Amino acid sequence: MEHKAPGGAKPPQRAGTKTWVRAGAAVVAIVAVVLLAKWLRSLDPLQDFLSTYPGHVELPENAPTGLPAWLGWQHFLNAFFIVLIIRSGIAVRTTARPKAFWTPKKRGKNPSKKISLDLWFHQTLDVLWLVNGVVFTVLLFVTNQWMRIVPTSWEVIPNAVSAGLQYASLDWPTEDGWVNYNSLQVLAYFLTVFIAAPLAIVSGARMSEWWPKNAQGLNRIYPVEAARAIHFPVMIYFVGFVVIHVFLVFATGALRNLNHMYAAQSSDGWLGFWIFVGSVVTTAAAWLLARPLFLTPIASLFGKVSSR
Structure with missing residues (x-):
């Protein structure tokens, strides 16, 4: 019964x-x-x-071979900022009663608006990530590394389908990221760098305290509801990208891939692994220290921190 x-x-x-x-x-x-x-x-x-369509498209003749050293510290900084941005974004979204607030230094006659310390931390990280992204993009085009992550032929589409079918069947495509990414990787990196990242920036800017609140015409064209509808799904995309990216790095030859990413070497040595471990420890420490006790002294340099 x-x-x-x-x-x-x-x-x-x-x-x-x-x-x-x-x-x-x-x-x-x-x-x-x-x-x-x-x-x-x-x-x-x-x-x-x-x-x-074996799963990859041949690069242009003038495309660079290998990964430069600057991509190593870019990998670390991008991962560092994205992880903390996700952490602070979740805190902003889920914390009903913030423990601390931040007020910018008063300029002019208009009163300064108070925001939660979590939101201040989130927006500060956004700015640092944006600056780092500008440096990354400039170096990407100066060194011609853009050719490795920007599709240069429509054949990237059927080759991406081929690579996806190979992954799904567990008979994975041959990996040689030092020379060329497979087409599915190219599309994923292109989407992340040139579509998801700009969407995160323009939607985050609309939701930030720096957006001009009295610009009625601009606000009518780009309402905050539209920005909110974009911003959270983009964050979910970044979470999914990071999880899949890390899994494939370790599943397709961890030492070789980590050397490519962090040590600018095409070998199976341990240097890239230990640099990666150091970056993970640093990021984990920042995650644990991202709380009012440790954020207050830093935020106080740029404004006033209070409990209400």
């Missing part, structure tokens, strides 16, 4: 049960995708497709 709660309603399902159901559904979906991809690869038309 089915047990019912008072009033005839069914008792609420336990959170743990829902979690297991969702996890089970995710496992079933992954297995189904793998089996479907393997079946597709067994078909003659798909085998011809994979032969025609």
Whole structure:
């Protein structure tokens, strides 16, 4: 006999049960995708497709080979800022009663607006990430590294489909990131650098305290609701990108990939790994220290910090 709660309603399902159901559904979906991809690869038309489009597009003749040293510290800074931006963004979104507030130094006759210390930290990180992004973009084009992450042929699309099919079937495409990324990587990096990042910037700027509140015409063209509808999904995209990126770095030759990313070397040595470990420790320490006790002295240099 089915047990019912008072009033005839069914008792609420336990959170743990829902979690297991969702996890089970995710496992079933992954297995189904793998089996479907393997079946597709067994078909003659798909085998011809994979032969025609192996998963990568040849780079232009003047494209650089290898990764420069500046990309190493850019990898660290980008990861450092993105992780802390996500942390502070979640705090801004979920904290109902902030423990500390920040007020900028008064300039002119208009009163300064008070914001939460979490929001000050989030916006400060945004500015630092933006400055770092400008440096990254300039170096990208000065050194011609842009050719490695900007599609230069429409063939990138079928090759990306090919690479995706190879990943899904667990027979992964050959990795040689030192020379050339596969087309799925190219599209992912292009989307991250030239689409997701600008969307995060323009939506974040609209929601920030620096946006001109009295510009009625501008605000009518670009309402804050539109910015909010963009900003959070972009953050979710960055979370997904980071998780998948880190997984593939370790799953496709960790030492070689970490040497590419952090040590500017094409080898299987341990230098890149230890630099990566240092960057993770630094980022984890910053995550733990990002609280009012440690943020207050820094924020006080630029304004007033108070408890209300």
